[in-house]
Amino acid sequence: IAPSLKQEKTVLIVGHENNLRSLIMRLEGIPKEDVINLCLPRAVPLAYRLDENLKPLDRADGQLDEATGFLRGEWLGGDTAVKEILERDRKQVYDTSIEECLETGSSRDKWRTWMEFAIGKPQPEMVAKSAGSCLEDGGMGTSKRVA
Numbered sequence: 001i002a003p004s005l006k007q008e009k010t011v012l013i014v015g016h017e018n019n020l021r022s023l024i025m026r027l028e029g030i031p032k033e034d035v036i037n038l039c040l041p042r043a044v045p046l047a048y049r050l051d052e053n054l055k056p057l058d059r060a061d062g063q064l065d066e067a068t069g070f071l072r073g074e075w076l077g078g079d080t081a082v083k084e085i086l087e088r089d090r091k092q093v094y095d096t097s098i099e100e101c102l103e104t105g106s107s108r109d110k111w112r113t114w115m116e117f118a119i120g121k122p123q124p125e126m127v128a129k130s131a132g133s134c135l136e137d138g139g140m141g142t143s144k145r146v147a
Contacts, residue, residue: 005054017042027056030070038070041085045076045119077118 004011013023017040025035027048040046049057056072065071067082075082 002054005050024071024073028071034070038068039086039089040068041082041089043115044082044085046071046073047076048073077114081114081118 001011001013013020015023020040021035021038024030024038024040025032030038051057059065059072059074065073065075065082066079067075067086
């Protein structure tokens with residue numbers, strides 16, 4: 001990662017929450033005892049601006065992100081949206097009074113709309129068809145069932 005960044009290349013890093021948490025811990029200098037409290041949303045880009053020593057630059061507002069309270073990176077789509085996603089995920093995992101999946105129905109449509117805003121609407125050739133899907137569009141909700 002570092003050699004590419006030193007060549008002034010833009011780098012996209014994708015990984016599991018635990019791997020990303022470890023990278024962010026080193027990048028941000030978060031102590032080991034605190035990093036366990038860092039929750040990261042799924043599929044939401046986090047952008048950093050780095051100095052010549054590959055250290056994060058402060059955000060334009062000079063604050064840490066509102067969603068986690070730990071980071072100098074910018075959530076694409078904004079802190080408020082990420083904060084809502086993290087709260088939804090927390091409820092889905094830890095709140096035993098929740099009786100339905102919070103990622104389906106109107107919440108799913110809201111998520112899809114937010115993702116289209118953040119990263120753009122997927123082009124037809126970019127929509128991957130799920131191996132187990134019985135839908136032409138791979139479950140994206142844009143077409144009918146196939147036999």
